[in-house]
Amino acid sequence: MDVLSVGEARLNTLLFVPLGLFTVMAYRRPLAAVVAGFLGSVTIEAAQLAINDGRQCDLLDVYANTTGTVVGVALGCLLLLLLKRRPLPTTRRELLWAATGLILGGILLGVFHSFTPELTPLASSPQEEKAGPTTMLR
Numbered sequence: 001m002d003v004l005s006v007g008e009a010r011l012n013t014l015l016f017v018p019l020g021l022f023t024v025m026a027y028r029r030p031l032a033a034v035v036a037g038f039l040g041s042v043t044i045e046a047a048q049l050a051i052n053d054g055r056q057c058d059l060l061d062v063y064a065n066t067t068g069t070v071v072g073v074a075l076g077c078l079l080l081l082l083l084k085r086r087p088l089p090t091t092r093r094e095l096l097w098a099a100t101g102l103i104l105g106g107i108l109l110g111v112f113h114s115f116t117p118e119l120t121p122l123a124s125s126p127q128e129e130k131a132g133p134t135t136m137l138r
Contacts, residue, residue, distance in 0.1 A: 013065070016040075017075070019040070020076060028080065028085070029087070030076070030077055031090055031094060034069055035102060037065060037066055037069025037070075038062070038066045042108050045062055
């Protein structure tokens with residue numbers, strides 16, 4: 001994993017923290033907020049695949065976005081506790097909707113993954129392969 005992809009993963013994670021935070025603060029439903037973040041991320045990546053405008057869609061983006069949502073939900077729950085407002089208890093109906101959303105998201109993720117082309121490293125010249133890894137000094 002190169003430095004650019006690590007930076008992009010951090011930005012993707014930070015991008016979804018407010019979604020989790022504000023959803024929990026508004027609705028007080030942590031599980032629904034996590035599922036919404038996951039489904040939103042899958043939808044964004046599927047749209048990038050369908051539009052095919054040169055953007056690269058990546059499964060790691062889904063993981064990073066969902067992680068950001070979970071961090072936001074955790075911060076939102078902590079903030080609710082500090083404000084003496086408790087998250088609402090999870091109901092069976094919410095569990096059913098969450099399970100349905102996760103199953104549908106998993107199916108979409110599987111379809112998305114099957115249509116995503118395999119990424120291959122850029123081919124280097126034979127001289128670079130013989131020389132091995134190089135480092136740049138500044």
